[in-house]
Amino acid sequence: MQIVKVQTPSAQYQIFAGTGLIDTLEARMTRILAALGRKLPKRLFILTSPEIWDLWSKRILSSFTNTPTILLLPAGERHKNLRSVEKLLREMAKAGGDRSSILIAFGGGIVGDVGGFVASSFMRGIDFFQVPSTFLSQVDSSVGGKVGVNLPEGKNLVGAFHHPLAVFADMELLNTLPDRELRAGLFESVKAGMIRDRALLRFMEENSARILGRDTASLEKVIAASIRMKADVVSKDERENGLRMILNLGHTLGHAIESVTGYRKLLHGEAVGWGIIAALHLGRKRRTISEAQFDRLMGLVYLYGPLPALKLNPQRLVDASAKDKKHRGDVRRFILPVGIGDATVVEDVTTDELLEAARYMLALAKALPEQVEVKVLAAHG
Missing domain, CATH: 1.20.1090.10 (Dehydroquinate synthase-like - alpha domain)
Incomplete structure (x- = not known):
């Protein structure tokens, strides 16, 4: 497993890249919270897409003692908007979410962006974890704290900087990724090599x-x-x-x-x-x-x-x-x-x-x- 540290003026956290991470998700989250002097809250939310949840729900849920509340966001960039944010916020409020609640964004870049923005907004900000499921989200969108949604006038025009407590990039999730999605994600790594890493490019x-x-x-x-x-x-x-x-x-x-x-x-x-x-x-x-x-x-x-x-x-x-x-x-x-x-x-x-x-x-x-x-x-x- 590879561990990369992110350290900014407002946040410090780790990105874990390996296999089998989703099978021990609760234990890993518990350790991270314990290092901060906190405990896992009673109310956990998992935001994901129906397609991802169908594939991986049993594995994810088996790692939790208590079943989290599941929030679903339909796949596609057209759902990355303020209407979706309001719907999710209301679902969290109705489910009894409070300022101690934690959200887990489990999915691709859209789920991560929307989930992070929802977490930054609910109760004026709650903590969240990123569990990116696509190559693109693992190498790019889950890293750096940028969260947000689109407007009809342009992409990512509404958002915030809200860093996760940790990122768990489980490479096993890529096994079900279509070839087209893999290739699309690899363009972000192509970009990474072009702008700052000659060894990666080579x-x-x-x-x-x-x-x-x-x-x-x-x-x-x-x-x-x-x-x-x-x-x-x-x-x-x-x-x-x-x-x-x-x-x-x-x-x-x-x-x-x-x-x-x-x-x-x-x-x-x-x-x-x-x-x-x-x-x-x-x-x-x-x-x-x-x-x-x-x-x-x-x-x-x-x-x-x-x-x-x-x-x-x-x-x-x-x-x-x-x-x-x-x-x-x-x-x-x-x-x-x-x-x-x-x-x-x-x-x-x-x-x-x-x-x-x-x-x-x-x-x-x-x-x-x-x-x-x-x-x-x-x-x-």
């Missing part, structure tokens, strides 16, 4: 067959490295005032794609994958990466494809990107790759530049990406 280049084949040791290495990278960044910049923004490589146009398509066409990781391609194109144009580095990084993206075909109006994407949370006033903030394993935040990307990047991305997206030949360079550097 490992993902050289071991794609084993990673996509779900080799346990390979997946554990990718998951642990991705978590460590994000934990390090979050520890240095908890509130996304500077460094933490680099974690959004590919997210400016990625979020715009999700918004324009009504969160129905692409998985989050797939939208980020296309957004990364746009960012790589802009990085090449601005010479923050060389032609050789562009080819290498594009090759890595395609190793973990295929990305779904996409037909959209580039101007609509650029217009939607204007609602990005990273922007401050009239300043458009955009993350560019810098060489291999680094990134920077720039504030002078013009509308024309972003439109050109969107057009380049959409030109590739009109055909299925497996039809696009991309050279993967053997050189590392």
Whole structure:
């Protein structure tokens, strides 16, 4: 088992990555609470999706002495909204929840984001644990304390910073994950390597067959490295005032794609994958990466494809990107790759530049990406 510590000005907690963690969940939670001088409360809530609960309810419940109250959130980004939050808060109130209650967010990134926001809001804030069930949520959304929901006007526009008491990333949960979900999640690890971990990037280049084949040791290495990278960044910049923004490589146009398509066409990781391609194109144009580095990084993206075909109006994407949370006033903030394993935040990307990047991305997206030949360079550097 891998243990990664997160330490920020407002919170300190551990992320446990291994197998069989859900079988001992109550005991692990009890130990963590005991170290804080507390006991497990009588009222526990588990927020999950119906599909995840059908697969894993017996295993989860067998670890508890008393049965927690189960809250269900339907799958899909369209349920990540304030209506769902109100419904869940009312269910908790009717079930007798109080300020000592604890919520366990058991599911993918949407469950984690909504669950964390519900926990931050109920009784002005209760504690919660994250038990992420998808690759994407294990390496990204469960780490760092960002919680929230979408508005019709944009993604994650309502939220808070509310850290869990601990994260239990049980790799056994990935056994039932569809291949498409795994590939989508891996784009966050691709991003992690591009912006801050050259060793992870190289490992993902050289071991794609084993990673996509779900080799346990390979997946554990990718998951642990991705978590460590994000934990390090979050520890240095908890509130996304500077460094933490680099974690959004590919997210400016990625979020715009999700918004324009009504969160129905692409998985989050797939939208980020296309957004990364746009960012790589802009990085090449601005010479923050060389032609050789562009080819290498594009090759890595395609190793973990295929990305779904996409037909959209580039101007609509650029217009939607204007609602990005990273922007401050009239300043458009955009993350560019810098060489291999680094990134920077720039504030002078013009509308024309972003439109050109969107057009380049959409030109590739009109055909299925497996039809696009991309050279993967053997050189590392």
